[in-house]
Amino acid sequence: MSSKKVTFPGHSGDMLAARLDLPDGQVRAAAILAHCFTCSKDIAAARRIAGRLSALGIAVLRFDFTGLGHSGGEFANTHFSSNVEDLRLAATFMAESGMPAQLLIGHSLGGAAVLKAAPNLPDVRAVVSIAAPFDPGHVVHNFGAKIDDIREKGSATVDLQGRSFEIRQSFIEDISSANLEEALARLDAALLVLHAPRDTYVGIDNAGRIFGAAKHPKSFVSLDEADHLLTREEDAEYAAEVIVSWSRRYLDLAPEPTTDTAPEGVVRVSEAEASGFRQDIVVAGRHQLVADEPVSMGGTDLGPSPYQLLAAGLGACTTMTIRLYAQRKKIPLTHVSCDVSHDRCHSEDCAEIEKGPAKIDLFHRLIRLEGALTDDQRGALLAIADKCPVHKTLHGQATIRTELEAKKVDDAERVS
Numbered sequence: 001m002s003s004k005k006v007t008f009p010g011h012s013g014d015m016l017a018a019r020l021d022l023p024d025g026q027v028r029a030a031a032i033l034a035h036c037f038t039c040s041k042d043i044a045a046a047r048r049i050a051g052r053l054s055a056l057g058i059a060v061l062r063f064d065f066t067g068l069g070h071s072g073g074e075f076a077n078t079h080f081s082s083n084v085e086d087l088r089l090a091a092t093f094m095a096e097s098g099m100p101a102q103l104l105i106g107h108s109l110g111g112a113a114v115l116k117a118a119p120n121l122p123d124v125r126a127v128v129s130i131a132a133p134f135d136p137g138h139v140v141h142n143f144g145a146k147i148d149d150i151r152e153k154g155s156a157t158v159d160l161q162g163r164s165f166e167i168r169q170s171f172i173e174d175i176s177s178a179n180l181e182e183a184l185a186r187l188d189a190a191l192l193v194l195h196a197p198r199d200t201y202v203g204i205d206n207a208g209r210i211f212g213a214a215k216h217p218k219s220f221v222s223l224d225e226a227d228h229l230l231t232r233e234e235d236a237e238y239a240a241e242v243i244v245s246w247s248r249r250y251l252d253l254a255p256e257p258t259t260d261t262a263p264e265g266v267v268r269v270s271e272a273e274a275s276g277f278r279q280d281i282v283v284a285g286r287h288q289l290v291a292d293e294p295v296s297m298g299g300t301d302l303g304p305s306p307y308q309l310l311a312a313g314l315g316a317c318t319t320m321t322i323r324l325y326a327q328r329k330k331i332p333l334t335h336v337s338c339d340v341s342h343d344r345c346h347s348e349d350c351a352e353i354e355k356g357p358a359k360i361d362l363f364h365r366l367i368r369l370e371g372a373l374t375d376d377q378r379g380a381l382l383a384i385a386d387k388c389p390v391h392k393t394l395h396g397q398a399t400i401r402t403e404l405e406a407k408k409v410d411d412a413e414r415v416s
Contacts, residue, residue, distance in 0.1 A: 008093035010065075011085035014072030017041075018063035018090070021050040024270055028057030028254040028285065031103035031247075032090050034083075034110030035062070036131075036229065037139050038165060040069035045130075045230035045239065048272070049105060052240040055270050055280030056248065056288055057256070059099050063090055065110075076155065076166035079174035080113065080136050087117040095123065102126065102251050105243065108202060108228065112136045112180060115210070119186040126250040128192045128243055131228050133202045134209035136178040142201075143167060184213040190250040194239055196223040219246060237290075237302050244288060256285030278302055311340040314363055317390035322367070325384040333381065334371040340364070363394065 003021045010016040019041060031053055033046055041062035050060040065083050067075030087104075094101045100123035106114030111132025118127045133139065140147065142158075146167070149156035155168040184191075191214045195207035211220050221242050226235035256265055265284025269291070272278040277299040279291040291306060293299025304312065315338045326333035341364045369381055385391070 006061075006093075008063075008089060010071065010073060010089060011082045012066055012073050012077065014066055016063050016066065016072070016086060016090070017070035018061055019050075021054045021060040021062065023054045023057045023059065025057060025256070025266075025268060026254065027059045027099055028256070029103065029251045030059045030061070030094050030099035030101045031105060032087065032094065032101045032114075033060055033062045034087060034104070034106040034114050035064070035068075036108030036110055037142075038068065038075075038163065039107070039110075039229075040064050042069070043107075043229065044233070045107065045236040048233075048236040049240045049243055051272050052244045052280060052288075053103075053247075055268070055272075055282050056244055057253065057282070057285060058103070058251070061090055061094055061101070076168055079171045080109070080116075080178050081174050083109070083113045084117045087113055088121065091117075091121050091123065103247050104128070106130065106132060107230075108132060109136060109139055112178070115180050115187070116178065116183045118189055119183050124189050125252065126190045126192070126247050127187065128194065128247070129210060130194045130230070130239065131196065131199055131202050131223075132193075132206065132210060134180055134206040134213075136180065137172075137176040138202060138206070139175065140172055147172070180210070181213050184210065185215070187214055191218040192243065192246050193218070193220045194223055194242065195220075196226040196228070196235075198225065199228050201228040217250070221246075233300060234302065241290075253285070276300060307342050311342050311363060314388075314390045314394065315340040315365070317388040318365060318367065318385050321384060321388035322369075322381050326381065329380070331377050331381065332371045332373065333369060333377075335368075336370070336381075337368045338385075339366040339368075 002024070003019050006018050006020050007015040008018065033041070033050060035041055035043060035046055041064050046062055050062055053060050063086070064071035065086050066073035066078050091101050101121070102123055102125045104114040104118055104121070104124055105128040106112065107130045109132070111129035114127055115129055115132065118124050143150065146156045146158045150167055150169055150172060155166055157164050158167045193207050193211050195204055197204045207220060211218060223230070223235060223239060226232065226239075230236045230239055267284070268282045270280050272280055277293040277297070281289050281291055290303030291309060292301055292303040293305055295301050318338045319336045322336050323333070325331070343362045343364070344360065365385065367382065367385060369378055373381075
């Protein structure tokens, strides 16, 4: 994806810093991602979720709330209601940029903010809350013994996640009066609730209350062993995968164009992070999967390797071709499956190759046929396997034409 720095005015008039993550192809829809309390737009989980969405063609705006990250303004002058207003202004910015936000995603207190804001944003079709509190005032417990100082003196400095913040009495009063139940009752959008049962910051009971107060369509997915901030890579990846799979059901995604030279559409592969090998794959704008390398090869093993994907293509084409032939010939085939393995072996080990390089690629297929089949029928089905299109492609010669797309953004704007 490409990412560019943008700014827009927040509730106080101060400029809010944001990143607009754009897909490599056309923008098919847009989303806004709100970070957790005292966090920033650049935490790992937010980057991963934005990356998966942009691979599907969804532009994502990640912004820092007033007084946080690179945004202007004083954090001490903010409160929950100002966060909700910042979100509304973010939605206005996206709409004026020609990308009205259909999807809102909020993490922790950001999740509560998107639930509060969504009923008043007409373009929103789907909302995701991650580890969000049902009662926004829940965050006050993070202030510990400082609460008494805040109430007595009007403000106090509180240490949160290794950083110091000035918290004022107005913040406590505002967040303590916030009510999500009324907003959830008015939510005219699909809702996905993501929460970890062992979240030590925001208990799992909050997810149950959010889910119970919302109308259908609504879904709940457990994040199992994840911590509150989704710091483990596999947890952030899982959350991103769930969000992408779920949201596409409710978003009005612009169709990917097809051409006569690519009748089945384009397969777009984009690296997830420059520091690793994981790749986001989107097929014709409809199907999404991940490719990776094993840990032994320096990857994270969160998806099949390129050779495994190639083997999958061969296996799927084989079983589809056999099924099509059985239907046409009215052969009583009840089930077919195919195991495919790939290896590179010395050419002398393969009887079909008389000349060639020292090593060749060997794909081994083990086909299983079920049903009341005669020997002749089994032989015919085995023979037709070699006529599947992918088999012919691998066994023949393919021409690969490669060109470099013209530069569209500055290298400094490219991010992982």
